[in-house]
Every structure is written in C-alpha cells, then in structure tokens.
Amino acid sequence: MEGAASPGPEEFEALRAALAAAQAELAVARAKASDDQAQIAHLKLTIAKLQRQLFGPHAERTRRLLDQLELQLEALEASASEDEIAAETAAARTESVAAFTRKRPSRQPFPEHLPRERVVEPAPCACPACGGTRLSKLGEDVTETLEVVPRQWKVIQHVREKVSCRDCEAISQAPAAFHVTPGGWAGPSFLAMLLFEKFGQHQPLNRQAERYAREGVPLSLSTLADQVDAGAAALMPLFQRLEAHVLAAERLHGDDTTVPVLAKGKTATGRLWVYVRDDGPFAGPAPPAAVFYYSRDRRAEHPTTHLADWRGILQADAYGGYGDLYARESTPAPILEASCWAHGRRKVFELADVETAA
Template sequence: MSTRARWCNMPIMLGDVAAPHIDMTQLPPQAAALIARLQQQVQAQAREIAWRDAKLEKVNFELARLKRWKFGAKTEAMTAQQRALFQDTMAEDEADLRARLAALQADLPEPPKAPKAPPRKPRRQKLPEHLERVEHRHEPEDTSCPNAECGRPMQRIGEDVSEKLDIIPAKFFVHRHIYGKWVCRCCQQIRQEPAEPDVIDGGIPASGLVAHTMISRFVDHIPYYRQTPINARSGVHTPRSTLATWSGAGGAKLEPLFEAQRRFILSCAVLHADETPVPLLEPGAGKTRKAYVWAWARSLHDPHPGVVYEFCLGRGSQYPLGFLGGKGPPYAEPAWRGTLITDQYAGYNAVLDAKVYPQRRSALCAAHARRYFEELSRGGCSASAVAIEAMHRWARIYHAEGALAGMDPDDRRRARQQLSKPLWNEFEVWLRLQRTQVPDGSKIAQAIDYSLNAWKALTLHLDDGAVAIDNNLIERQIKPWKLGAKNWLFVGSELAGQRAAVVMSLVQSAKLNGLDPWAYLRDVLARIHSHPSHRLDELLPHRWRPE
C-alpha cells in the first residue's frame, strides 16, 4: 500500500468524533482524489475553528479582566487628572476589545434560536394552616335578578376566597393572682395558698415576658437599648438595666438544664465542632479583646439533634480538652469517645492524639477542601481549568451523598461503598496526577495538598454511615453568633458570655428540633423551679412536651 493510501485510510479526528473509515484502495482514482481534497478542507476548517475559538476565549478573558480593573480600581487614590486619563484609557481599550469580539463573532455561523419559554408566573406560597382565620363575608345587598323583566331571586353557585395576612403587634397583659385569706375565728387560724414561685420572685415579669426578652436578645439579636422603645410603644416602661436583670435571672434558672444538655451532646458517638471569635469588652482598657465561642453538635444524621456552646477566653487546645476530657466531681464523667468532625485547625490535634485517646477518630470537613478549589475556579488564572474539573468531581460526590440523606447509618454506609467510594478513589488518582503537573508553592498545589494530606480523615465517612461528609451543620449553628455580634457589637463580660452560651444552647437546640423557641423557653422557665431534678432531662428540647 502506498504512503498516500495509508494516510488516507487513517480516521480523521474532529474533537472526540472520528470520521467513518473508507477503504481508498477500493475507489476509482478520481473519487479517491475528491475525498482526499474534502478531508483536507475539513481539516483546514477544523484548524480555523480552533484558532477562532482560541481568539474568542482570549478576547473574552481580556474584556472580563478589563471590567474587573474598571470597577475594582481604587480611583479615589488618584488625582483628578490621573483619574481622567485612567478612564479614557479604559474606554478606548473596552471599545477596541468589543470591536474585535464583534468581528470574530460575525464570521461564526448563527446558532439556532431556542424557542422562548413562556414567562413564569410567580407562585405565592400558601399561608400556614395553623394561623387563625377571621372571615369577612361579602354578599350583594340585593340578590334578585337585575334584569327588570325578570326580577326573580338568584341562586348562590359558589364563592371566591381571597386571603390576606395581617398582624397584631405584641400585646402586653397582666396576670392578677388573687390569694384568698381564710380564717377560723374559733381557733384563730388563717389559711392562704402560698405564692406561686416564678422566674423572679417578687418581680413583675412573668415567664412569658422574661422569655420574650431573652428571645429578642439571643434569637432576634435586638439589644436591650432597642427593646426599651419597642416596649414603650405599648405604654410599658422597661429600662435597659431592668431588661438585663430579667435576662440574667432567666439565664441563672437555665444553668442546670444547660449542664443536662451538655451531657446529652456528649452522649453522641459522632460530634461536630467549630469555634468563632466574638469581641469581649475590657472595661479597664476601654476596648475589646477577642474571645471565642466553641460549638459542639450531635451528628447531622443523629435522630435527636442538639447543640451546645461554650464561651471561652481563648482558642487553645485546653478548651476542647476540657470539654471532651470529662469533668471531675461531682460529675465524674469519663472522657468522650467517638468520631469528631472538624476543619484542620491545629487546636483539635491534642484531643485527637491517637496515642493518648485511641478511642477517638478524626473526620475532616469535605466542604473546607472543596472551597480551596471553588475560589480558584473563579480566579480566571491558569489554575482555573484544574479547579473547574475538581469542582465537577466534587459535584458528583455531593450529588451521590445527597441521595442518601434519608437512610439509616447501615444502609448509608453500604450505599456509600457502592456509589461514593469509586468517585473518591477516582478523584484521588486524578489529584495525584495533577499534583505532578503543577508547580510547588502555587495556589492550586496548596489546594491539592490540603486534600491529599488529609485523605484518610476526609474519606472516613465512607466506612461509617453515622458520620457526615462535611461540617456544614455546625457552621450553620455558628452563624447566629456572627449575626448577633453585628447587632450587640460585643459581649459585656465573661459572665455575660457564659450566660449567652447557656441561653443560645437551648434555643438553638429547640429550633433544630422544630420548636418555637419562645413557647419552649416560656414553658421551661415556668416549670423548671418546681420540676424534679432527677427528671430534668424531660425539659431538654428533644424531649420537651408542653403541658
């Protein structure tokens, strides 16, 4: 076979699709020559399309970078003359790039236009069924036929119902407790029912008002100085110092329940952990310092959710050691054992030291590893292609994990072995290959190393269906503290921080269990002073039942 025949017999690759094989030796010379010329034209067109695509990509990249410069430039640092020159140059460059982009696009074949989807009508969410309905009937005054020649009574054939949402602002009311006094004039004996205990003995607030004040402060993040004028609109004078006193007394009542909640959290074999800074006021120095709230939650897959917070003055390893290591008398609790899901913060290394705590395992958060690639995938740099491919692989892993949400731990573990484990194995091989092709010290190398160096802990969940793939649950429980700090600015004292941790632990756990935090806190504050101490666990959010 001649060299030309062998070359003509090779399939022509266009992208990933090969042209059909043609045996040129079986064709007449004229037909073979015609096919050869057609193949050359196809190759030339393919090269032209590839060149044009590269040019389009380059121009689009330069235009996007220009926009970032244009809108991200710190023009306030320039003089007026410099700013004018900068804006003129930007306008010229943008016009040049747009002209080149239009010229390149003009030569491309016009893609077929997809039929326009009909505009979607916004669907209003149905109002909750549990809300009280106040009906307003609207009927014609005269139900006789308006036709003068008829005038007979009309028949009702149906109705249209329109619902509008309304609200009555918080209404204060007064409980009057009247204690009758009874006397025996013969024996000179007086009998009267003892006063009912309340959150603040001898004070004016009932448990509902104390709960409302605490929910406003710790759930809605309304500082006391803003609650005062809100209450004043109803004619009730509540100075901020009074509101703070009520909350302090309520927090003290809840401390035994907080300890019960802490023990309940530690009874779970899989825990999520995270920490966040909060500003703490130092009155003597006239400024704030950085304190920390440590959050601990039962596993995402646990049927009884719950969270507990600890307010600490630092971020050192002594704080998780103290929480997980077990407290001394009167608790006499053993050290916690199980799987701890965290990020790669070194403060957790001491509590997960296998030599000291062989009964503990470390599981790392996949969402943290994914974020490194997510940041790079939007950077427009040379590493973005690798990061984008990594994001596709992360998407497949999370898609498989999402399908297992409603399973019990054993079924989830088996399903992960079948669905997720092959994706993780393939991802590891791909990451190790990419690591050999990227320079040391680059951002993409750091992202790959972050995952590979912790691969065992990242994939621990594949062998344990009770372990979540990431730590997003506890990060969601940290957010109320960040939102609160924007409103109340700082924690006034270490004691105030500890009190906030007590209240937040209970109300956030109530929300995790689908409870109305005000209804829960009001009932608990009304009952806790007379509730038997050995049955205190009945008031925990996951077991609470209103009376």
C-alpha cells in the first residue's frame, strides 16, 4: 500500500489562512460577548437604581436609621422578655409602698413682656356664713387668661396749613412728611405687614385682599401688587448692601431649590438661587449672610449672571449649570470648584444599596 501524498506549500498556506480567519472570528465573538455582558450589567445597575429611586428610601441616612431601629427593636424585645420573667418571678412577693400624688403637667407661664390688665372681682360685702360685715383681706387668687386685641384700621391725615404773608403776599407751607414710597398711600406699618404676609407667611395677595375686605377695608389685587412693587423698590438699597457683603467673600456656598409660583389656573414652578457667606469655620470676623435670586427656570445662564464679577471658591453640587463658571477660558479668571461631599457620598450609598439588593 502506497503512502498518502504530503500536502504542498500552497495547501499549508491555505490552512494557515483558514486558521487565522477562525481565530479572528473567535476574538470578535468574544469581544462582542464581553460588550454584551458589560451592557447587561450596566442595564441591571440602571434598573436597580431607578427602582431604588421609585420604591427605596430617599436619603442615605434612612437605611442606617432602619438598621438602627431594628437593633433597638431587638434590644427592646429582649428587654421585654427579661421584664416579663422578672415580673412573673416577683408576682408572689408584693410589697406595700407609700401612696403619692401624681404631679399634673403644668402649663408654661405666659411671657413676662406681655402687658397685664387686672380685672378685679370684688369680694362680698358681708360674710355669707353669718352675715357679718367686719371683713379683712387675707390675700387674692390670680388666674391669667391669654387674649388678643383685634387689628384696628385707621386713616392718618397729614394736614399742612398754608399761610400768606400780609407784607409780600407770598404763600408758604410746611414740606410734606416723609413717605416710604413716593406718592404712596400705604403707611409704613401696613406696608411692612403686606410684605411680611406675602413673603414671610406665604399669603398670596388675593387672600390678603379677601381678608381686608371682610374687615371693612376693600383693596383690589392690583392695588396691593403696586404697593408690593413699591416696597421692593424701597428695600433695594438694603439688598444691594447685603449682596455686596456676600459677594465680597473669598468662599461661597451655592444651591438652588424649587418654589411654587401662583399662576392663572395652575401652579408654576420657579427657582430660588442662594449664595451663602459663612466665614465662621475659618475664624473669619465677617458675619454670615445669604443672598437670594429668583428665576422662572433652571437654565445655566442664571448662575453665570449672578457670579459674573465674582472670583473665588464656590462649593456647590454637581449641577451642570455651574460648568461655565469653572471653565478655564472664563474671564477674568475661572472660579475654583469645591465639590459637595454629601452629593458624592450619595452615589456611593446608591451603589452599595444596589449591590446589597442584587
């Protein structure tokens, strides 16, 4: 039997090419499988994160609080079991103890700065027991009740008398009294109450107008709005001084939050931007202060406008709107970013919760 013929060089080259092609296809397949696994892991992580946001705790401290409460519950259950055993053991041997009077909870006394009005109930003129009239005072019992004086409205008339000179017929008159708003009709106390009710107590102007009308002082919504605008203009120099003080700091803390805005037929969502100066942790002598700005949206142009002329260290969250302030090409110089530890730790806790749930 004759031996088989050995393959030639051409066949060796073809086999090498086929083997290289198969190895390349295998490498591509393995790379694709690895990418698929990575994408699957990423999708699983995203799903777990979204599930945590929808159904999980909203703060990283909540889970730690739950763990702490579970430990406290176990300790209480163990303590309760021990108490039950001790109660059963001591049930047979009871002891008599002296009676005592339980103290009733006492109300905190009214503040001393409130004025006191004495209403004296006269004592009887004759003894109700024997009818005698020789009575002497032994003391008195005082019971205090808290009362409120209803708000009173009044109109102050500023009268400026005119006089004429009999010698030269010139007419003279005293200058007009100072008013917070030029040509305004609202007194300073009413204007302060209007602004505080709106911004301090969050009472819309329409509710204030309804309440004033019930008290016999009808004022339209547009009239009150004009007074709010005039009051804000009168306070603008104070705001500018406060703004200058805050922006003179080398370090600022920045943040923003939503604020509901009353609109026709719906409630819109505005934004309040706050920048805080607090040199206390650095032993600085300047008093802490905060300045607020309002905007209708959260576009990046707002913090850029607020801090256009300020340079220093800004500590804020990772909101992308601050990116233009940190950019190298910003003029005259970029603001140095100091990230927030709380926001950074939050992501770590989210990953820990996802890994625990998985």
